[in-house]
Amino acid sequence: MAHSLTSFADDVWQNLSTCILVIDDAYTIQFANNSCSELFGLGLKRLLKQPLLSIFNHHNIDLEKLSQYVLEEGVDCQQHRVDVVFIDNRSATLNIYSRKIVHQGQAYILLECRKIDDEVKFDQASKQMHQYHAARTLIRGLAHEIKNPLGGIRGAAQLLQYETCQQEREQCAQLIIEQADRLTELVDKLLGPNQLPNKTSCNIHQLLESVVKLCSFENGHHIGLKKDYDPSIPDVVIDQSKIQQVILNIVRNAQQALKQGGEITLKTRFRHRVRQGDHVVKKALLIQISDNGPGIDEQLKDTLFYPMVTNKEGGSGLGLSIAQTLIEQHGGSIECDSWPGHTEFNIYLPFTSQPSGNNE
Ligand SMILES: Nc1ncnc2c1ncn2[C@@H]1O[C@H](COP(=O)(O)OP(=O)(O)OP(=O)(O)O)[C@@H](O)[C@H]1O
Ligand SMILES: [Mg+2]
Structure with missing residues (x-):
């Protein structure tokens, strides 16, 4: 035998x-x-x-x-x-x-x-395809966002040409200024945050609590907010307003995706040896924001963090792209895992021991 x-x-x-x-x-x-x-x-x-x-x-x-x-x-x-x-x-x-x-x-x-030659070729082909689709989505979204204010500006300028009443002329000029500002705001958002993070030592749970407060004011249809914090997590050195912005963007998305009775969970954990691209971070803070909503639309999944990717009426598709830029400014990473009934965003922020000036 x-x-x-x-x-x-x-x-x-x-x-x-x-x-x-x-x-x-x-x-x-x-x-x-x-x-x-x-x-x-x-x-x-x-x-x-x-x-x-x-x-x-x-x-x-x-x-x-x-x-x-x-x-x-x-x-x-x-x-x-x-x-x-x-x-x-x-x-x-x-x-x-x-x-x-x-x-x-x-x-x-x-x-x-x-x-793995076949896999490498397949990867390259699908990467090219992704880039092509992402570029098309970006251009379409941009065209749409620019066309609306441009239409307003043109209409107001035409009226201005023949308008003799001073009050009407002022209203037209005001409209042109407003639409021009809207365009500037869009360009600023697209360019991303232009200031380096101003990092200070902070308690992550206090920061999360301030987001919870802000969100509960906006919480239209009574969505549950569950907290699963690890109280032993030490202070972390971050730009508080920027990380608050990231959490807000993600929690707002979850609120928008959920119906009445849905639930959002905010979780914090300490993580050892987190892989980030080609290097490993020894100690990292994990902030997980999960919900029990319908899950991310399959068609959006591969390009979720690209700008202008949205399936919302009136959505600009910039929330997650801005969140990713801000997390990268902190040397961290953000990833998403989603299936029907569950969506989670995991944010990893490296622990740096000292407040390290403005530009780490
Ligand atoms: N928790 C979630 N559940 C389901 N879909 C989500 C969730 N979070 C994000 N999404 C999807 O990801 C898309 C992109 O989100 P993102 O925040 O970048 O843009 P947006 O919410 O559409 O617009 P903006 O945030 O700029 O107003 C959303 O349109 C939505 O389809
Ligand atoms: Mg959003």
Whole structure:
């Protein structure tokens, strides 16, 4: 039985679509499964006992990571989008997962390599598509927002041309000023916040309470507001009015999406090791704003934080885009997860120990 199980396991790993390689501490290939010969363009006999680097004409595999993290420290390691050129000059992009294994007292590195060229191409194509749609939405929204005041300005100027009554002339001039101001306000909003954050140390719960107060004045149809605060969270260094603006924008959206009887929950937590783009923040404050409304419209999801993305009558679609700019100014991040019956916005703000002037 033991024998048949071993050969069964052997069949399984030989037939995996993922390439499995085992190398020793001198980077010599000790084992390789069948998929490797297809990917590397070499028979298994040519692969075994060969130095790993001899199967590439070029590669950007981080070998230091393999020896230092994997072999010495025993930490699993992932390398994404590694470009390689094989000895027959074919090129590929790989994801490589590596892990230390010890067999009969000898340390090895187990490498799982996956070719991801198709995914990379698909990603690029869908990114281009997104950008195209986002640009179109932005231009349409802008055209709409600009056309209305422009129409008003033109009409008032025409009247002004022939109007002799002083009072009427003043009214026309006033209308032109108002519409011009509306356009300026729109451009300012589009350009985003133009002042650097003025950060001070603050208690996040007091700030949230002030938003709750503001919102309960506007709360037309009795939406419940639930609080789930972690009282042990220390003060955080932020620009209070800007973070208040962010929370307000998100809570208002939730209120607008909810019907009577809906509920919004404000939650705070302390988070360790939060990944932000290509770096990791050691300590971060999580502010989560969730609601039990209908969820984000599927068509908006991919471009939610872009300007002018809205499905509201009279909405400018700038609330979330402004929120994202403000959070980025704080070195934080904002993300959204939503399905019917649940929407949550998670804001991560890094803890900085000192109020650090105006421009961190
Ligand atoms: N909690 C939520 N539930 C459902 N949909 C939401 C929620 N929050 C945001 N949305 C969707 O995201 C869109 C974009 O929101 P955003 O705040 O950027 O713009 P807006 O609310 O439409 O306009 P503005 O805030 O500028 O007045 C909204 O139109 C809405 O469709
Ligand atoms: Mg909004």
